[in-house]
């Protein structure tokens with residue numbers, strides 16, 4: 293049985309979306325971010341990323357992690373690639389070349405996009421989007437996203453999806469990383485190919501199911 297450690301309101305959403313896509317049975321162990329608790333080490337604290345039981349799974353104290361048989365894995369974007377590869381089908385690479393491109397685009401999302409897009413989310417999480425500091429942080433992040441957005445916009449001018457003209461784990465990974473910037477309507481309006489593509493990704497029944505469960509989770 294596949295076990296997912298995390299909560300839907302975290303980067304674990306990527307893994308929950310993938311298991312919906314693949315129709316996998318799984319067990320979910322609710323592990324919340326330590327930063328969301330006043331005293332994560334209190335005896336009666338919810339299981340969180342600093343709980344000893346979870347640190348035994350992931351000493352990095354970050355969600356998500358998975359356990360699949362004897363295999364323990366961390367890093368949300370690697371987990372989705374692994375699950376797609378293990379369970380096969382159109383979401384994984386059909387050739388070594390497709391695999392290579394899916395890895396390339398995923399690492400691109402993690403290194404060139406996420407460091408900026410996640411800063412936008414943190415501003416909103418802290419409800420600082422209307423403050424001067426919050427607006428300044430968002431402006432810097434949006435400026436930093438212009439080059440990666442232009443790159444993806446160009447790619448999507450001749451491709452409906454990232455790799456192999458079909459929805460794959462690469463689309464799921466990039467869509468989830470770009471979602472962190474989706475509050476920035478003007479940025480998306482300036483990139484119509486990206487807007488249309490992310491709409492295609494987020495219209496998938498598996499994404500809608502994941503979001504439905506996520507929205508039931510306490511904020």
Ligand SMILES: N[C@@H](CCC(=O)N[C@@H](CS)C(=O)NCC(=O)O)C(=O)O
Nearest residue numbers: 302303325326327354355356367368
């Ligand atoms: N690169 C890691 C990042 C994981 C990460 O930063 N997880 C956050 C939640 S989205 C976390 O566990 N934070 C712990 C905390 O905030 O206390 C991944 O993609 O899995």
